[in-house]
Amino acid sequence: MLNYILKRLGMGVLTVWFIATATFAAMHLVPGNPLANEKATNAVIRANLERQYGLDQPVLTQYVIYMGNMLKGDFGIAFSEENRSVNDIIRETFPVSATLGLLSLLFATAGGVMWGALTAIYRNRWPDYLIMFLVILGISVPSFVFAGLSQFAILHLNKWTGVSLLPVAGWGSFRAMLVPALVLGLSTMAYLTRLMRSTMLDVANTDYIRTAHAKGLSTTRIFLHHQLRNAILPVITVLGPSIAIITTGGFVVESVFAIPGLGRYFVQSVAQLDYTVIMGTTVFFGAFLVLMVIAVDILYGFIDPRIRVEASR
Amino acid sequence: MLADHKSRSYLPWLLRLFAALCLLATGVQVWAQTQDQAVDFATQSIQLAMSDEPRSLNSIKAVDAFGIYVVEHIMDGLLRRDANHQLVPAVAERWEMHGTTARFWLRHNAVWSDGRPVTAHDFVFAWRTVVDPATASEYASMMYVVKNGEAINSGKMPLAELGVKALDDYTLEVELEKPTGYFLQLMTFIVFFPAREDFYTAQHGRYFADVENMLFNGPFTLTKWVHGAALRLEKNPSYWNRDAIHLNLINIPYITNDSAARFSLFKDGKIAVEDGLVGIVTEQLHGALENRFRIHSHSDGSQFYVEFNLRPQRPTSNLNLRKAMQAVFDSQELVYKVLGIPGYIPGHSLFPVYLQGVKAKFRQEYPVPLPSLDLAQARRYLQKAKQELGVDNIPPLSILADNREINILQTQYLQSLFKRTLDIDLRVDVQSFKQRLDKMHTGSFDLVIGGWGPDFDDPMTFADLFASWNGNNHGLYNSPLYDSYIKTAQDTDDQQIRMDAMGKAQQLLIDEAVILPTYERVISTVQHPQLQGLVFQQTGAQMVLTYARVVE
DSSP: OHHHHHHHHHHHHHHHHHHHHHHHHHHHHSSSOTTOOSSOOOHHHHHHHHHHHTTTSOHHHHHHHHHHHHHTTOOOBOSSSTTOBHHHHHHHHHHHHHHHHHHHHHHHHHHHHHHHHHHHHTTTSHHHHHHHHHHHHHHHSOHHHHHHHHHHHHHHHHHHHSSOSSOSSOOSSHHHHHHHHHHHHHHHHHHHHHHHHHHHHHHHTSHHHHHHHHTTOOHHHIIIIIIIHHHTHHHHHHHHHHHHHHHTOOHHHHHHTTOOOSHHHHHHHHHHTOHHHHHHHHHHHHHHHHHHHHHHHHHHHHHOHHHHHHHHO | OHHHHHHHHHHHHHHHHHHHHHHHHHHHHHHHHSOOOSEETTTTEEEEEESSOOSOOOTTTOOSHHHHHHHHHHOOOSEEEOTTSOEEESSEEEEEEETTEEEEEEOTTOBOTTSOBOOHHHHHHHHHHHHOTTTOOGGGGGGGGBTTHHHHHTTSSOGGGSSEEEEETTEEEEEBSSOOTTHHHHTTSGGGSOOOHHHHHHTTTOTTTSGGGOOOOSSEEEEEEETTTEEEEEEOTTOTTGGGOOOSEEEEEEEOSOHHHHHHHHHTTOOSEEOTTTOOOHHHHHHHHHTTOEEEEEEEEEEEEEEEOOOTTSGGGOHHHHHHHHHHOOHHHIIIIIIOOTTOEEOOSSSOTTOBOSSSBHHHHSOOOOOOOOHHHHHHHHHHHHHHHTOSSOOOEEEEEESOHHHHHHHHHHHHHHHHHHOOOEEEEEEOHHHHHHHHHHTOOSEEEEEEOOSSSSTHHHHGGGSTTOTTOTTOOOOHHHHHHHHHHHSOOOHHHHHHHHHHHHHHHHHTTOEEEEEEEEEEEEEOTTEEOOEEOSSSSSEEOTTOEEOO
């Protein structure tokens, strides 16, 4: 087992290195200069700026220097914000996105498992149709629509009741998190519902469930102990990468609700061609994602003894 | 039977649910009462939103609109502009200018927020730091008017050679490179603000990076800066002119670039202005009119235009081709019928209408002829152009623009206009921001949608754009005559000579069809009725809260 984990981690490091190198190459291939602005600076000022950011060096030297610093855990200084290191940006904004993301995952998993199980129980009856209709809606409607609509709803709710029940936007209190977290988690919830439904139905047709029925176990017991526990495995598979994706910030939801998270840096850094922030956010996200995938693989063995047996063979 | 049993057990459940809802409701009530509002009369405090994080608050290096906006509220230069845009004393009590020498007498009661006086040495240090090549300040070029500024910035001279010295603690003398008609206007710009050497060096390169690295001398102090999230400005109790400042607190708890979100915050009574720097979009303007909000529109000083590429290998280097396009282009149709944004002014010149001339507005003293749309004349120009270029048909021209909606709309309009009137094909080349800049600077375009926001309060901030040496002259317009007008205007402080020269430059740009002016931008904001005294400017901080107050 330890051997397996070490091997996976080694591959993970290699993957992250590959991500970093590919990103570095891609962003330098894109035409444009991170220091260029609407107002052109003269040659003297441009040279001074390039020297300060090390852009006067050949690209290969820049790559070696950057990788060296990254190994020491230093992502460098942002181009678009004076005096702010990319480490600081991640350190300050990731907790915000992570808090919001974990809350939205809580909504998503609780909702997904519950609705999914419900649709499986009521298969081909009206609760199934209704929920599946909402699921299609949740998957196909983009989050900016939900975000805008829910903000509109809050605004009118506040006007109607005369008190500020929920803040329209902002960050800092628990109630400011509720609606954004719900909106952020909607598509994951919809996806999990569908996944849960199909695996629940698969499990329901297996021999051991039939055996359980035959030996006279109560429906509730079969549902909780046999059906649900087996059906939840694929959900955990999906959840690993989902954690990495959702907790690193949703750009749209964060900008609609004025949440100071990491999401906007992913988008703005590309628009600004902010080399260090592009590298920092991409490598951070890549490493996180790789780690979560490995974590899920390892967790599997603990949740499902069958997989451990397979591995030891 | 079973159903009966169930319905009986529902009752206590319903009761419990009801109790829980009641508890929740009271909780929400308590929750809701701790709400902060857009304005508060008793405490003279207001709340605002910003659409972006300031890139820097360091007066020596900041170049972005949001940085400049905050810095002008927390720092004080030699001069300041009052609510009517007139220059008034700030740290300097009085001043004199003779040719290339300026002298400022500093007031004795101007202090830093740690209680020590603001002295002439603080200006000398700040100005030298701006031109220091190691600082790499983007606005260092503003300091080139000071003697040796450019040479020092190029690393050819030591810092001490800069033409600024402290005669004593409270007298500052400036030696200029040459007479500069707009020098005093520059004194309100943040790169000319002071910085104290001992404090600056003690920050080890983190000057104004966070609140604990800041030293203020302006009307407000910054007491909180959570990057990307919130700022908080409080009245500076040690500011020399504190009695003229009414607001005690400017709280900025929201930063979002989503204009719909900011408008929702305004409608919910959470912010007092939406938004002084960016403005509301057209759809929101309609909503604001329906709701009878207080709307204010002002020019932000920016002039937009289509630039032609004049590099010899480009068809657009042909004067007659450009004149043909000029003769069919109607900026009024573009602004009123295509863009349809209330308040926008059709462009007729490189120089926007608000600029000041010698005695009156520049555009009143040097009026431009309104374009006469003449299709027959345009076709004669086109015919001549085809002969000169030796082609039967003008090859398709590329028009470069970035992916903002207003620019795409313009390219579509021009595409159909030139096809319909001159049978010229335009190929639209839409690029993202940095890629458009790259193509603009390398000259990969025939036409490009460009624009300019003024750096200081003088027509020269526009005039020198098309001088042959200017890096913003993307089409490489190279006219010795134009250059001579600009040099004339730059080498004297006689306002009549300067404005005359720029008036001629304005006409030359039209005669040679170097650009097609499209529009002057106007920003519309909605404001809380209790907030009075907001000032909007075309240069520097675009919205000034220094003279604002909350009324009952």
